[in-house]
Amino acid sequence: MDEVLDTGANHLLAALPDAELRRWLPLLERVDLPLGHVLYESGVTLHHVYFPTTAIVSLLYVLENGASAEIAVVGNEGIVGISLFMGGGSTPNRAVVQSAGTGFRLPAEALKAEFNRAGPVLHLLLRYTQALITQMAQTAVCNRHHSLDQQLCRWLLLSLDRLTGDEIVMTQELISNMLGVRREGVTEAALHLQAAGVIRYARGHITVLDRQKLELRSCECYAVVKKEYDRLLPDEFAK
Template identity: 70%
Template sequence: MPNSFKTSKSNHQTACFQDNRLLKAISAEVRERIYPHLKLTELPLGAVLYESGDVMESVYFPTNSIVSMLYVMADGRSAEISVVGYEGVVGIALFMGGLSTPSRAVVQSAGQAYRLESKFLKTEFALNGEFHHLLLRYTQALITQMAQTVACNRHHSIDQQLCRWLLLSMDRLKGEDLYMTQELIANMLGVRREGVTEAAGKLQSAGVIEYRRGHIQVLDRPKLEHLCCECYAVVKKETDRLFEEFSYPPGGLLHRLKD
């Protein structure tokens, strides 16, 4: 489980540290307290950060990876409820007091993340300061994504769900390329592979994406957004609204909130 992941042998580098939006948003004072305890960790494709019911030992701040939160049914079928990339943190149950969750966290796109052990996270969160407020605001954005995903899966077509999924995933990788098989996408969306194949074929025929051997390249993002349902825009608008407060003044986030 988490302890089996490889920690990068290289020293912390500011550029990589700032690749996570939450870690970048904290003030120098907070950074000095938690930075020595962050471990740059390799997250291979398909790795499970935690299973349903596991007591969490760490949280993860992705830098160039994507992690999916999945609900797995008794018959093995699964569906994605949220996706986390460079903008957030995996393991909110640790600071929300639950310690565990019924979902599974799986690496959707390989890369790296900063791992912070629970004792250091809880110590900083208990100060009820900048880090506390920052994580709660992120949690609100994540809850919005979860709620909208449920509505989208219930009311919108597979074509629209695929568009939403592609846009959310790309936003969390800061690029226009994804490496993901149609089978894995189907597992994320909780639909049959044939449905994803048909939907992806339509997007490719329309010149929106190019798909080859698990490599998805978005060629026309404006058109992709146009073909998507309103769910992507709802999530993006709320996330942007909350992240507008994540500026980097000398006093940090809490300083701005008190102004």
């Protein structure tokens, strides 16, 4: 199958009007996004934006001592590289693939040219950006005020929404880097969920057994973020 035919696997691309999508099709490139691959580093000028299809990308802030914490996740609902059309050109965070898969990339100039047309793409990208900012703000609140168990539940739910199945491949080290906590804390929280029959956890594989229980054990932060995405983005984004 021609790679351009599955652009609908990214909901943001699927939401584009036909005329705008046709302008992008010759420029969109299908790319593999392996686990741990860095799409951009802090302060580096971006040359492409990425539209994940089956991969999930984590936006991380990395401190001078090497410690890091996740500020947002982007999957098949969105785009990686919003600083390009927001006018900054670069950003102080790092984008790392947290769940391997595929996606599309588009040259920076093509995106900026479409954004500057001030048409449907501009309005769509600004609504997406508002939803992403909500996720970032809610993540900060969650990390400050809620338990590690609740944070892990929120993180698992956000990841599940961006995957087609119920299994997440993720090492303890990566999860601890995302949440900004020690590996021992992640292990303890995961074992709590496993003992409650919510997940099965072994060798870097997390399988969600009961999503309803997972949502009940999560704090309100997941619901706030999901409600904002559903409110701001078109029907193509609905699960």
